[in-house]
Amino acid sequence: MGATFGAVPVAGASVPADCVLKSTSVRGAVESHTYRDATGTTVKAVAGKMITTECMLEVIGKAPLTITAGAFAAGTYKQISAKVSEGNTEFPTSSLAFKKFSNR
DSSP states (O other), X not given: OOEESSOOOOXXXXXXXTOEXXXXXXXXXXXXXXXXXXXXXEEEEEEEEEEEEEEXXXXXXXXXXXXXXXXXXXXXXXXXXXXXXXOSSSOOEEEEEEEXXXXX
16 A cells, blocks of 8 residues: 555545555435425425445556456445646646446
């Protein structure tokens, strides 16, 4: 596992070796359902059972660009994208995106 600069690693979303974690962001979403009466007025809103969580890691260093194919496992992060940016004056940086699905 790579090092960190005070950024908090996210459990299940791993930092590649030879990289330094620069920042993390996590965003979760729950689907919602609304029920309307005969007049079209919303009378009830309830949360769905599926929770979608997206995690973004910004790292310093060249992360591998390999994404493994396969199905999502419930409650486990799966890497869905990777991007490397390089310049003449800075270290290369990488952005890694992970997603997981879980039930409430």
